Structures are given as C-alpha cells and as structure tokens.
Amino acid sequence: DADVTQTPRNRITKTGKRIMLECSQTKGHDRMYWYRQDPGLGLRLIYYSFDVKDINKGEISDGYSVSRQAQAKFSLSLESAIPNQTALYFCATSEEQGYGYTFGSGTRLTVV
C-alpha cells in the first residue's frame, strides 16, 4: 500500500456541488498538507495541519475547508464547487523540519 493514499483519483462534479477529497497516511507523520497544482503555477498551499488539533490556512484557502479526523486522515472539502477549482490536488505529509514531504498520487478534479 502507498504511504499516502488519496481518494478518489479522478472526479468530475457539477458547479455548486459539495465534494470531499480524502487523504490517509501510514507514515506516522503529524504534519499534513493540501496543495493544488495548476499548469504554470506550480503547487500552491491550501491548508496545513501540524497535529490533530492544529489547522491553518495556506495561501489559497478561500472556497475550501478541511477536517483532521485523526493523525492519519486529512480531508479537503469544496463547499460549493466552481469551475476555477478544476485542478490536480495533492495531499502530503512530513516529519519535522528539513526532511521533505511525501506526496500522494493526486486527485484530478474537474468542475463542469
């Protein structure tokens, strides 16, 4: 099994729908992150969590919310999806500083 698992891998949804992207990890890391990738923009941070009781906004959190259900699980929700949220979404985990991140395989979300 992958260290960081994202579900679903692909999703097409309609404008205005609520959608949840899920992430689970077996690395035992406290720190978890959600990024979105857009062509030419690299990866931008949506939300991050340094432990179960800690949730922080990233640079592009508007229109998104998260839930840290356990050390191993970190979900991203789009409350009312809009077409410009069409992107590739990555979950990542890390140990404490300096060790780099472990990424999931991504969720490709299309909002029509």
Added chain:
Amino acid sequence: AQSVTQLDSQVPVFEEAPVELRCNYSSSVSVYLFWYVQYPNQGLQLLLKYLSGSTLVKGINGFEAEFNKSQTSFHLRKPSVHISDTAEYFCAVTRFQGAQKLVFGQGTRLTINP
C-alpha cells in the same frame, strides 16, 4: 515570506546531453531547499535536498544541485540525461525555523529528445 522562481518553464535537450534547471529563491531567513520530480500522471518524488554543510548536493538518478547563498540559487544539473528523465521538476524552499511550509516554484518541464 519565501518565494521561488524557476527561470525556465520548458527545457528541451537531446539524450545524453547535459542539462541545468535553474532555480532562484528569495527569503529573509535561512532556508532549506529541495528539488522534486513529477513523472507523467504521478505524484512528486524527492530528488535531493540541501539542509546544511556541503553546498554540492547529490540526489537520486544522477542529479545534483549546488546551493549558492550569495546568488540565492539552487540549480539542478545532470551531466548526461536519458529519455526516462522526461518529467516536470519543481524547486521548493522552506524556512529553517518557525512554521514550515514548502513553497514551490512554477515548475520546469524537461523534455528529452532522442
């Protein structure tokens, strides 16, 4: 705040030729630096990282990068590329202390031609 600029959005090279992917960063504090690779339809994998010590860092698949503090650069190099190196490469930075979040550059798409 930290920022990263990857100076080339696309780099085409011939197989077995050398390649350099350029990365400059901006930060008012000490940082850690990383290069990640994304193969088609996959997530990101860590290629190499600079934490401290020797400014020349060796990574997987024959890649290396050199940290230049005076020029705030962390360029990635490989002396001879293979078709399998075709991928997108991301430079990233995080601050040495405090709340640590990786900040990514825009990515460089490396295309290897036979």
